[in-house]
Amino acid sequence: xxxxxxxxxxxxxxxxxxxxxxxxxxxxxxxxxxxxxxxxxxxxxxxxxxxxxxxxxxxxxxxxxxxxxxxxxxxxxxxxxxxxxxxxxxxxxxxxxxxxxxxxxxxxxxxxxxxxxxxxxxxxxxxxxxxxxxxxxxxxxxxxxxxxxxxxxxxxxxxxxxxxxxxxxxxxxxxxxxxxxxxxxxxxxxxxxxx
Amino acid sequence: xxxxxxxxxxxxxxxxxxxxxxxxxxxxxxxxxxxxxxxxxxxxxxxxxxxxxxxxxxxxxxxxxxxxxxxxxxxxxxxxxxxxxxxxxxxxxxxxxxxxxxxxxxxxxxxxxxxxxxxxxxxxxxxxxxxxxxxxxxxxxxxxxxxxxxxxxxxxxxxxxxxxxxxxxxxx
Numbered sequence: 001x002x003x004x005x006x007x008x009x010x011x012x013x014x015x016x017x018x019x020x021x022x023x024x025x026x027x028x029x030x031x032x033x034x035x036x037x038x039x040x041x042x043x044x045x046x047x048x049x050x051x052x053x054x055x056x057x058x059x060x061x062x063x064x065x066x067x068x069x070x071x072x073x074x075x076x077x078x079x080x081x082x083x084x085x086x087x088x089x090x091x092x093x094x095x096x097x098x099x100x101x102x103x104x105x106x107x108x109x110x111x112x113x114x115x116x117x118x119x120x121x122x123x124x125x126x127x128x129x130x131x132x133x134x135x136x137x138x139x140x141x142x143x144x145x146x147x148x149x150x151x152x153x154x155x156x157x158x159x160x161x162x163x164x165x166x167x168x169x170x171x172x173x174x175x176x177x178x179x180x181x182x183x184x185x186x187x188x189x190x191x192x193x194x195x
Numbered sequence: 196x197x198x199x200x201x202x203x204x205x206x207x208x209x210x211x212x213x214x215x216x217x218x219x220x221x222x223x224x225x226x227x228x229x230x231x232x233x234x235x236x237x238x239x240x241x242x243x244x245x246x247x248x249x250x251x252x253x254x255x256x257x258x259x260x261x262x263x264x265x266x267x268x269x270x271x272x273x274x275x276x277x278x279x280x281x282x283x284x285x286x287x288x289x290x291x292x293x294x295x296x297x298x299x300x301x302x303x304x305x306x307x308x309x310x311x312x313x314x315x316x317x318x319x320x321x322x323x324x325x326x327x328x329x330x331x332x333x334x335x336x337x338x339x340x341x342x343x344x345x346x347x348x349x350x351x352x353x354x355x356x357x358x359x360x361x362x363x364x365x366x367x
Contacts, residue, residue, distance in 0.1 A: 005267045028362025085263055092268055099275045106282055112357055112366045117324045119367025121333060124343045125351035131342035141367060143320045147311045150293045159297060166305040180294060183286035190217045190287060
């Protein structure tokens, strides 16, 4: 493994940790409906950290062809990386950051914010050993609440727009349609009809 | 770049093996653990391939665009692609309410919250999931009362911890 390899991965995960830190520090002050909007902002902050972190890294910079060692401690001792290689490293670092942030949102933040099963577990945990009947559960959490929360989130993220009491599509090409298209393709490959 | 292309080819191989494996199964269950096993086995093969390349061509690769040895990056990309594939695979069998709502609006043009209730009932959204939780031993139904099992309580504790760290309101 060479220094560029470490830099690509290290920079990507450092940016991810900034993204997660922003989410931990600032999310407590945001409204439930505005979650997706704030996730996009945190992502852009992480992306900026990624770009800055990579470009200021002391391996001669993108434009410099200097072969001299930097005056500060640095694990990249020589400027042995060509411009296309540095550019590839930057793109890979951004890509790894993007993918890992996407996974964090889908596997950690998403389930907490929107999973119906996890909400049911929490409602039952609040009830303690007494438990809840179906009727009591539906008084606390039901289809109308689930629909309304999702509509609020989708409007805040711009996927939908509200016109009076009606909701319309907000974007010509939204992320759900893309995911549906890819999942549909995979379902055809596997030979299953998606539910 | 060659390392990245090779890593993607190895990952593609694991996806192809999984797709063929799924097509041969009679039961239409989710085979996520199977994919993880296949992907990790193929990752092991990729690791051996890297070790072989390292030994056979030691020092012969220069630091050029195509030959720069980005082993760690290629392995990280491979590992990240595993959950991404699983998300899409999960999406072939389970439909999220948000996704369905967006698709319904695409079909009908405009819908009110009451219109959505024709497509989503309490039974569809809540009761089926309670059954899922019961099947996965997170919840137990006794005398028409649902209670958490030890497993369910552990999940609730993790969620409480997450809420304490992030300060979020309850999700759902």
